Amino acid sequence: MRAILCKEYGPAEKLVIEDIECPEPTGLNVKVRVKAAGLNFPDTLIIEGKYQIKPEMPFSPGGEMAGEVISVGDKVSRFKPGDRVIGMTGFGAFAEEMLVEESRLLPLPEGMSFEEGSAFTMVYGTSYHALKQRANIQPGESLLVLGASGGVGLATVELGKAMGAHVIAAASTDEKLQVAKAAGADELLNYGNTDKPLKDMIKDMTGGKGVDVIYDPVGGAFTEQALRAMAWNGRHLIIGFAAGEIPKIPANLALLKSCSVVGVFWGAFTKQEPAVHEQNMVDLMKLFADGKIKPTISEVFEFEDYEKALAALTGRKATGKVVLKVGS
Protein backbone atom coordinates (compact mmCIF):
# COMPACT_ATOMS: atom_id res chain seq x y z
CA MET A 1 0.00 0.00 0.00
CA ARG A 2 1.10 3.59 -0.64
CA ALA A 3 1.96 5.90 2.24
CA ILE A 4 3.09 9.52 2.38
CA LEU A 5 6.11 9.37 4.67
CA CYS A 6 8.00 11.87 6.76
CA LYS A 7 11.58 10.57 6.98
CA GLU A 8 13.15 13.84 8.15
CA TYR A 9 11.62 17.00 9.59
CA GLY A 10 10.99 19.78 7.12
CA PRO A 11 8.37 21.31 4.82
CA ALA A 12 5.94 19.25 2.72
CA GLU A 13 8.49 19.01 -0.12
CA LYS A 14 10.53 16.64 2.08
CA LEU A 15 7.68 14.10 2.28
CA VAL A 16 7.86 11.05 -0.03
CA ILE A 17 5.36 8.46 -1.28
CA GLU A 18 6.53 4.85 -0.76
CA ASP A 19 5.05 1.37 -0.97
CA ILE A 20 5.12 -0.23 2.48
CA GLU A 21 3.40 -3.09 4.31
CA CYS A 22 0.71 -2.39 6.90
CA PRO A 23 0.97 -5.12 9.57
CA GLU A 24 -1.98 -7.33 10.54
CA PRO A 25 -3.87 -6.05 13.61
CA THR A 26 -3.49 -7.70 17.03
CA GLY A 27 -5.20 -7.03 20.39
CA LEU A 28 -7.30 -3.87 20.32
CA ASN A 29 -6.08 -2.69 16.91
CA VAL A 30 -8.20 -2.37 13.79
CA LYS A 31 -6.80 -2.29 10.25
CA VAL A 32 -8.58 0.33 8.17
CA ARG A 33 -8.60 1.04 4.43
CA VAL A 34 -8.39 4.84 4.46
CA LYS A 35 -10.72 6.51 1.95
CA ALA A 36 -10.23 10.17 2.85
CA ALA A 37 -8.03 12.12 5.27
CA GLY A 38 -9.05 15.52 6.63
CA LEU A 39 -6.26 18.08 6.88
CA ASN A 40 -5.65 20.18 9.97
CA PHE A 41 -3.04 22.77 10.84
CA PRO A 42 -1.23 20.32 13.17
CA ASP A 43 -0.40 18.20 10.08
CA THR A 44 1.74 21.10 8.85
CA LEU A 45 3.49 21.34 12.23
CA ILE A 46 4.08 17.63 12.93
CA ILE A 47 6.19 17.17 9.76
CA GLU A 48 8.37 20.10 10.81
CA GLY A 49 8.92 18.75 14.32
CA LYS A 50 7.04 21.77 15.71
CA TYR A 51 4.05 19.92 17.19
CA GLN A 52 3.65 18.65 20.74
CA ILE A 53 3.49 15.07 19.42
CA LYS A 54 6.70 13.76 17.81
CA PRO A 55 6.12 10.28 16.29
CA GLU A 56 8.99 7.90 15.64
CA MET A 57 10.44 8.24 12.10
CA PRO A 58 9.44 7.35 9.48
CA PHE A 59 5.77 8.21 9.98
CA SER A 60 2.79 9.33 7.93
CA PRO A 61 1.09 12.57 8.94
CA GLY A 62 -2.71 12.70 8.98
CA GLY A 63 -4.64 13.37 12.18
CA GLU A 64 -8.05 12.10 11.08
CA MET A 65 -9.66 9.96 8.43
CA ALA A 66 -12.66 7.94 7.33
CA GLY A 67 -12.52 4.49 5.77
CA GLU A 68 -13.54 0.85 5.88
CA VAL A 69 -12.46 -1.85 8.32
CA ILE A 70 -10.29 -4.56 6.68
CA SER A 71 -9.58 -6.77 9.71
CA VAL A 72 -9.58 -6.60 13.51
CA GLY A 73 -7.39 -7.77 16.40
CA ASP A 74 -8.55 -10.58 18.72
CA LYS A 75 -9.67 -8.19 21.52
CA VAL A 76 -11.73 -5.86 19.31
CA SER A 77 -15.44 -6.02 20.15
CA ARG A 78 -17.05 -2.98 18.54
CA PHE A 79 -16.02 -3.27 14.88
CA LYS A 80 -15.92 -5.95 12.18
CA PRO A 81 -14.59 -6.12 8.60
CA GLY A 82 -16.64 -3.98 6.22
CA ASP A 83 -17.72 -1.41 8.85
CA ARG A 84 -17.46 2.23 7.76
CA VAL A 85 -15.57 4.23 10.36
CA ILE A 86 -14.18 7.62 11.35
CA GLY A 87 -10.70 7.57 12.90
CA MET A 88 -9.15 10.08 15.31
CA THR A 89 -5.61 9.08 14.52
CA GLY A 90 -3.32 11.94 15.57
CA PHE A 91 -1.01 10.91 12.73
CA GLY A 92 -0.79 8.09 10.17
CA ALA A 93 -3.85 8.77 8.02
CA PHE A 94 -1.95 9.86 4.88
CA ALA A 95 -1.65 6.17 3.95
CA GLU A 96 -3.91 3.73 2.11
CA GLU A 97 -4.06 1.42 5.14
CA MET A 98 -3.39 1.97 8.82
CA LEU A 99 -3.80 0.44 12.26
CA VAL A 100 -6.02 2.31 14.73
CA GLU A 101 -6.95 1.38 18.28
CA GLU A 102 -10.69 0.71 18.49
CA SER A 103 -11.15 3.42 21.13
CA ARG A 104 -10.05 5.97 18.50
CA LEU A 105 -12.75 4.87 16.02
CA LEU A 106 -16.40 5.85 15.63
CA PRO A 107 -18.98 4.40 13.28
CA LEU A 108 -19.46 6.63 10.21
CA PRO A 109 -23.11 7.68 10.55
CA GLU A 110 -25.76 7.18 7.87
CA GLY A 111 -25.87 10.12 5.51
CA MET A 112 -22.25 11.17 6.13
CA SER A 113 -19.81 10.71 3.24
CA PHE A 114 -16.23 9.46 3.74
CA GLU A 115 -15.00 12.98 2.94
CA GLU A 116 -17.31 14.58 5.51
CA GLY A 117 -16.41 11.91 8.07
CA SER A 118 -12.70 12.59 7.58
CA ALA A 119 -13.32 16.30 8.21
CA PHE A 120 -15.55 16.01 11.27
CA THR A 121 -14.02 14.95 14.58
CA MET A 122 -11.00 17.25 14.97
CA VAL A 123 -12.74 20.55 14.29
CA TYR A 124 -16.12 19.88 15.87
CA GLY A 125 -14.57 17.87 18.72
CA THR A 126 -12.15 20.68 19.58
CA SER A 127 -14.67 23.48 19.25
CA TYR A 128 -17.49 21.73 21.12
CA HIS A 129 -15.17 20.82 24.00
CA ALA A 130 -13.88 24.41 24.04
CA LEU A 131 -17.32 26.04 24.11
CA LYS A 132 -19.03 23.51 26.37
CA GLN A 133 -16.54 22.27 28.97
CA ARG A 134 -13.92 25.05 28.86
CA ALA A 135 -16.03 28.23 28.34
CA ASN A 136 -19.39 26.96 29.61
CA ILE A 137 -20.94 29.27 27.01
CA GLN A 138 -24.54 30.33 27.67
CA PRO A 139 -27.34 31.24 25.24
CA GLY A 140 -27.30 34.97 24.50
CA GLU A 141 -23.58 35.41 25.23
CA SER A 142 -21.39 36.99 22.57
CA LEU A 143 -18.70 34.83 20.96
CA LEU A 144 -15.82 36.30 18.94
CA VAL A 145 -14.22 33.74 16.59
CA LEU A 146 -10.78 34.62 15.21
CA GLY A 147 -9.77 32.88 11.96
CA ALA A 148 -13.49 32.25 11.54
CA SER A 149 -13.31 30.74 8.04
CA GLY A 150 -10.59 28.22 8.93
CA GLY A 151 -11.14 24.62 10.03
CA VAL A 152 -11.78 25.00 13.75
CA GLY A 153 -12.99 28.59 13.28
CA LEU A 154 -15.83 27.69 10.96
CA ALA A 155 -16.88 24.76 13.15
CA THR A 156 -17.04 27.21 16.07
CA VAL A 157 -19.28 29.60 14.14
CA GLU A 158 -21.76 26.76 13.50
CA LEU A 159 -21.58 25.39 17.04
CA GLY A 160 -21.81 28.85 18.59
CA LYS A 161 -25.06 29.41 16.72
CA ALA A 162 -26.35 25.94 17.62
CA MET A 163 -25.62 26.73 21.30
CA GLY A 164 -27.49 30.05 21.19
CA ALA A 165 -24.55 32.48 21.16
CA HIS A 166 -24.34 35.77 19.26
CA VAL A 167 -21.45 35.04 16.89
CA ILE A 168 -19.00 37.67 15.66
CA ALA A 169 -16.82 36.14 12.93
CA ALA A 170 -13.41 37.75 12.42
CA ALA A 171 -11.14 36.97 9.46
CA SER A 172 -8.58 38.57 7.15
CA THR A 173 -10.63 39.03 3.95
CA ASP A 174 -14.22 39.75 2.93
CA GLU A 175 -14.29 36.51 0.90
CA LYS A 176 -13.40 34.52 4.02
CA LEU A 177 -16.04 36.39 6.00
CA GLN A 178 -18.69 35.43 3.47
CA VAL A 179 -17.87 31.78 4.20
CA ALA A 180 -18.42 32.47 7.91
CA LYS A 181 -21.67 34.28 7.15
CA ALA A 182 -22.94 31.27 5.19
CA ALA A 183 -22.18 29.15 8.27
CA GLY A 184 -24.45 31.40 10.36
CA ALA A 185 -22.29 34.25 11.77
CA ASP A 186 -24.37 37.20 13.04
CA GLU A 187 -21.72 39.89 12.55
CA LEU A 188 -18.53 40.12 10.50
CA LEU A 189 -15.23 41.78 11.35
CA ASN A 190 -12.42 42.12 8.80
CA TYR A 191 -9.03 42.39 10.57
CA GLY A 192 -6.95 42.29 7.37
CA ASN A 193 -5.49 45.43 5.78
CA THR A 194 -6.64 47.85 8.46
CA ASP A 195 -4.76 50.26 10.69
CA LYS A 196 -7.52 50.25 13.29
CA PRO A 197 -6.57 48.13 16.33
CA LEU A 198 -8.62 44.95 16.62
CA LYS A 199 -9.51 45.96 20.19
CA ASP A 200 -11.23 49.12 18.96
CA MET A 201 -13.11 47.28 16.21
CA ILE A 202 -14.50 44.79 18.73
CA LYS A 203 -15.39 47.53 21.25
CA ASP A 204 -17.19 49.53 18.50
CA MET A 205 -19.15 46.48 17.47
CA THR A 206 -20.27 45.66 21.02
CA GLY A 207 -21.18 49.21 22.15
CA GLY A 208 -18.07 49.33 24.37
CA LYS A 209 -19.02 46.21 26.38
CA GLY A 210 -16.61 43.76 24.76
CA VAL A 211 -17.22 40.05 24.15
CA ASP A 212 -18.05 37.27 26.59
CA VAL A 213 -16.08 34.47 24.92
CA ILE A 214 -13.10 34.66 22.56
CA TYR A 215 -12.18 31.61 20.46
CA ASP A 216 -8.53 32.11 19.48
CA PRO A 217 -6.85 29.63 17.10
CA VAL A 218 -4.63 32.37 15.61
CA GLY A 219 -2.36 33.74 18.36
CA GLY A 220 0.34 36.29 17.52
CA ALA A 221 -0.58 39.94 18.02
CA PHE A 222 -4.30 39.12 17.76
CA THR A 223 -4.42 37.50 21.19
CA GLU A 224 -3.62 40.55 23.33
CA GLN A 225 -5.75 42.82 21.13
CA ALA A 226 -8.77 40.54 21.52
CA LEU A 227 -8.19 40.10 25.26
CA ARG A 228 -8.22 43.87 25.66
CA ALA A 229 -11.78 43.82 24.28
CA MET A 230 -13.04 41.20 26.73
CA ALA A 231 -16.27 41.73 28.69
CA TRP A 232 -16.49 41.39 32.50
CA ASN A 233 -16.26 37.70 33.54
CA GLY A 234 -15.26 36.71 29.97
CA ARG A 235 -13.35 33.61 28.85
CA HIS A 236 -10.49 33.68 26.34
CA LEU A 237 -10.03 30.22 24.81
CA ILE A 238 -6.43 29.50 23.79
CA ILE A 239 -6.77 27.08 20.86
CA GLY A 240 -3.63 27.51 18.75
CA PHE A 241 -1.11 29.75 17.06
CA ALA A 242 -1.73 29.60 13.30
CA ALA A 243 -0.09 33.03 12.94
CA GLY A 244 3.15 31.38 14.05
CA GLU A 245 3.96 33.33 17.21
CA ILE A 246 3.01 32.17 20.72
CA PRO A 247 1.93 35.43 22.40
CA LYS A 248 2.85 36.59 25.90
CA ILE A 249 -0.12 38.14 27.68
CA PRO A 250 0.11 40.89 30.37
CA ALA A 251 -1.42 39.19 33.42
CA ASN A 252 -3.01 42.43 34.66
CA LEU A 253 -5.58 42.17 31.83
CA ALA A 254 -7.10 39.09 33.45
CA LEU A 255 -7.28 40.96 36.78
CA LEU A 256 -8.80 44.15 35.34
CA LYS A 257 -11.53 42.31 33.44
CA SER A 258 -12.10 39.56 36.00
CA CYS A 259 -11.74 37.19 33.07
CA SER A 260 -10.26 33.74 32.52
CA VAL A 261 -7.62 32.69 30.01
CA VAL A 262 -8.50 29.06 29.35
CA GLY A 263 -6.35 26.45 27.64
CA VAL A 264 -7.90 23.87 25.29
CA PHE A 265 -6.10 20.65 24.26
CA TRP A 266 -8.67 18.41 22.64
CA GLY A 267 -6.38 15.45 21.87
CA ALA A 268 -5.30 15.16 25.52
CA PHE A 269 -8.87 15.73 26.74
CA THR A 270 -10.14 12.71 24.73
CA LYS A 271 -7.70 10.53 26.67
CA GLN A 272 -7.94 12.22 30.10
CA GLU A 273 -11.76 12.35 30.13
CA PRO A 274 -12.95 9.58 27.77
CA ALA A 275 -16.53 9.46 29.07
CA VAL A 276 -17.07 13.21 28.60
CA HIS A 277 -15.46 13.00 25.14
CA GLU A 278 -17.76 10.10 24.20
CA GLN A 279 -20.83 12.10 25.22
CA ASN A 280 -19.55 15.10 23.22
CA MET A 281 -19.34 12.88 20.14
CA VAL A 282 -22.92 11.64 20.72
CA ASP A 283 -24.07 15.29 20.95
CA LEU A 284 -22.17 16.21 17.78
CA MET A 285 -23.59 13.31 15.78
CA LYS A 286 -27.08 14.42 16.84
CA LEU A 287 -26.34 17.99 15.74
CA PHE A 288 -25.22 16.56 12.37
CA ALA A 289 -28.33 14.37 12.07
CA ASP A 290 -30.52 17.40 12.91
CA GLY A 291 -28.83 19.42 10.15
CA LYS A 292 -27.33 21.96 12.59
CA ILE A 293 -23.69 21.28 11.62
CA LYS A 294 -22.12 20.04 8.38
CA PRO A 295 -18.44 20.15 7.39
CA THR A 296 -17.71 22.76 4.70
CA ILE A 297 -15.23 21.03 2.41
CA SER A 298 -13.67 23.66 0.18
CA GLU A 299 -11.22 21.44 -1.71
CA VAL A 300 -10.53 17.74 -2.24
CA PHE A 301 -6.98 16.91 -3.41
CA GLU A 302 -5.72 13.73 -5.07
CA PHE A 303 -3.33 11.63 -2.94
CA GLU A 304 -0.32 12.65 -5.06
CA ASP A 305 -1.17 16.34 -4.57
CA TYR A 306 -0.51 16.33 -0.81
CA GLU A 307 1.99 19.21 -1.15
CA LYS A 308 -0.69 21.45 -2.64
CA ALA A 309 -3.17 20.35 0.01
CA LEU A 310 -0.79 21.23 2.87
CA ALA A 311 0.16 24.49 1.13
CA ALA A 312 -3.49 25.57 1.19
CA LEU A 313 -3.21 25.65 5.01
CA THR A 314 0.29 27.08 5.37
CA GLY A 315 -0.45 29.69 2.66
CA ARG A 316 -3.52 30.94 4.59
CA LYS A 317 -5.63 30.11 1.54
CA ALA A 318 -7.95 27.37 2.82
CA THR A 319 -11.50 27.95 3.93
CA GLY A 320 -13.40 25.32 5.88
CA LYS A 321 -11.84 21.90 5.45
CA VAL A 322 -9.33 20.57 2.94
CA VAL A 323 -9.48 16.83 2.30
CA LEU A 324 -7.00 14.38 0.76
CA LYS A 325 -8.53 11.56 -1.30
CA VAL A 326 -6.68 8.43 -0.22
CA GLY A 327 -8.18 5.15 -1.42
CA SER A 328 -10.79 4.58 -4.12
Ligand SMILES: NC(=O)c1ccc[n+]([C@@H]2O[C@H](COP(=O)([O-])OP(=O)(O)OC[C@H]3O[C@@H](n4cnc5c(N)ncnc54)[C@H](OP(=O)(O)O)[C@@H]3O)[C@@H](O)[C@H]2O)c1
Ligand atom coordinates in the same frame (compact mmCIF):
# COMPACT_ATOMS: atom_id res chain seq x y z
N1 LIG B 1 -6.11 23.10 20.96
C1 LIG B 1 -6.53 22.08 20.24
O1 LIG B 1 -6.94 21.06 20.76
C2 LIG B 1 -6.50 22.22 18.74
C3 LIG B 1 -7.17 21.31 17.90
C4 LIG B 1 -7.16 21.53 16.52
C5 LIG B 1 -6.44 22.62 15.99
N2 LIG B 1 -5.77 23.44 16.86
C6 LIG B 1 -5.01 24.61 16.38
O2 LIG B 1 -5.91 25.56 15.83
C7 LIG B 1 -5.24 26.33 14.85
C8 LIG B 1 -6.07 26.35 13.58
O3 LIG B 1 -6.15 25.05 13.01
P1 LIG B 1 -7.02 24.77 11.70
O4 LIG B 1 -6.81 23.35 11.35
O5 LIG B 1 -8.38 25.29 11.87
O6 LIG B 1 -6.20 25.69 10.64
P2 LIG B 1 -6.71 26.47 9.36
O7 LIG B 1 -7.89 25.82 8.76
O8 LIG B 1 -5.50 26.66 8.50
O9 LIG B 1 -7.18 27.89 9.94
C9 LIG B 1 -6.27 28.76 10.56
C10 LIG B 1 -6.76 30.19 10.38
O10 LIG B 1 -5.78 31.02 11.04
C11 LIG B 1 -5.67 32.26 10.36
N3 LIG B 1 -4.26 32.63 10.21
C12 LIG B 1 -3.71 33.80 10.65
N4 LIG B 1 -2.42 33.84 10.35
C13 LIG B 1 -2.12 32.72 9.67
C14 LIG B 1 -0.92 32.22 9.08
N5 LIG B 1 0.24 32.90 9.13
N6 LIG B 1 -0.97 31.02 8.45
C15 LIG B 1 -2.11 30.31 8.41
N7 LIG B 1 -3.29 30.74 8.96
C16 LIG B 1 -3.29 31.94 9.59
C17 LIG B 1 -6.34 32.10 9.00
O11 LIG B 1 -7.48 32.96 8.97
P3 LIG B 1 -7.36 34.49 8.53
O12 LIG B 1 -6.62 34.55 7.23
O13 LIG B 1 -8.77 34.89 8.40
O14 LIG B 1 -6.61 35.18 9.65
C18 LIG B 1 -6.81 30.64 8.94
O15 LIG B 1 -8.10 30.53 8.40
C19 LIG B 1 -3.86 25.71 14.67
O16 LIG B 1 -2.91 26.44 15.42
C20 LIG B 1 -4.02 24.32 15.27
O17 LIG B 1 -2.80 23.79 15.74
C21 LIG B 1 -5.78 23.26 18.19
